[in-house]
Amino acid sequence: MSGRPTTPEQVIEARDLHVTLDGSRILRGVDLSVTAGEVVALLGANGSGKSTLVRTLVGILPIASGSVTLYGTPLGRTVPWQRVGYVPQRVSATTGVPSTALEVVSSGLLYGRRIRMPRGAWASAMDALDRVGLADRADRAVSELSGGQQQRVLIARALVRDPDLLVLDEPVAGVDQQSQESFAVTLTGLVELGTTILVVLHELGTFAPLISRTVVLQHGRKVHDGGALPPSAAHATPGHDHVHPHESPEEGSPLIHNAGFGS
Ligand SMILES: Nc1ncnc2c1ncn2[C@@H]1O[C@H](COP(=O)(O)OP(=O)(O)O)[C@@H](O)[C@H]1O
Numbered sequence: 001m002s003g004r005p006t007t008p009e010q011v012i013e014a015r016d017l018h019v020t021l022d023g024s025r026i027l028r029g030v031d032l033s034v035t036a037g038e039v040v041a042l043l044g045a046n047g048s049g050k051s052t053l054v055r056t057l058v059g060i061l062p063i064a065s066g067s068v069t070l071y072g073t074p075l076g077r078t079v080p081w082q083r084v085g086y087v088p089q090r091v092s093a094t095t096g097v098p099s100t101a102l103e104v105v106s107s108g109l110l111y112g113r114r115i116r117m118p119r120g121a122w123a124s125a126m127d128a129l130d131r132v133g134l135a136d137r138a139d140r141a142v143s144e145l146s147g148g149q150q151q152r153v154l155i156a157r158a159l160v161r162d163p164d165l166l167v168l169d170e171p172v173a174g175v176d177q178q179s180q181e182s183f184a185v186t187l188t189g190l191v192e193l194g195t196t197i198l199v200v201l202h203e204l205g206t207f208a209p210l211i212s213r214t215v216v217l218q219h220g221r222k223v224h225d226g227g228a229l230p231p232s233a234a235h236a237t238p239g240h241d242h243v244h245p246h247e248s249p250e251e252g253s254p255l256i257h258n259a260g261f262g263s
């Protein structure tokens with residue numbers, strides 16, 4: 001097509017990334033380069049640093065050394081956050097304000113310095129809820145929804161911006177098989193539209209046909225970056241990832257003003 005750049009746009013560029021949390025070195029020199037339209041699965045055992053990496057990439061965690069650019073803009077400057085949707089690894093939703101599903105989803109339209117809902121916000125939020133099959137739960141308090149439904153609300157909150165880059169941290173952990181399959185269909189639609197995706201997974205499962213590349217972390221280092229199928233070492237032990245009780249993941253994120261979850 002005319003007018004298209006001949007080289008794909010650089011979406012994520014992390015160079016020699018080191019991240020330290022509470023005095024422990026968690027990421028040790030990670031390089032990651034993702035171009036437009038790629039669907040990259042990030043794999044690795046529990047505690048290998050997957051969540052730390054994606055949270056650093058979306059500007060939630062500080063960088064000890066190295067660099068990250070999103071769409072060519074270094075983190076900490078004017079990254080075009082409206083192009084980025086992020087689905088955090090789910091944390092308990094039993095505390096926090098009693099937001100409805102619709103409110104949580106519409107909060108995805110707030111980013112950067114935008115503190116007021118744009119025109120048409122509710123309609124967009126309803127549309128996003130519909131895409132995850134929860135339109136009939138719009139007015140329900142999120143805390144009343146099942147774990148899988150809460151996860152789908154978080155996905156809708158990321159989708160409501162129509163992001164060009166979607167970063168998902170174990171989006172289907174704890175989600176029933178049927179919802180996983182319908183989410184894979186939703187993702188397929190986004191991939192066909194050209195959305196760039198970085199997704200942390202325990203196993204490729206339902207998503208295998210979508211994945212163009214796998215990256216594997218081990219002890220905070222990248223140990224594989226290549227073809228669609230991971231080496232056998234990549235198969236993580238099943239189970240849920242550890243979430244530190246003292247951290248409140250979304251607070252202060254440039255991406256999310258009012259997460260309504262776990263904060
Ligand atoms: N806030 C924190 N303070 C100290 N250590 C942390 C913190 N968050 C995570 N960690 C540690 O960092 C390592 C990587 O965690 P994480 O990125 O959550 O791994 P993964 O998502 O691959 O399971 C783990 O050893 C974890 O205990």
Ligand SMILES: [Mg+2]
Pocket residue numbers: 050051052089169241242
């Ligand atoms: Mg994790």
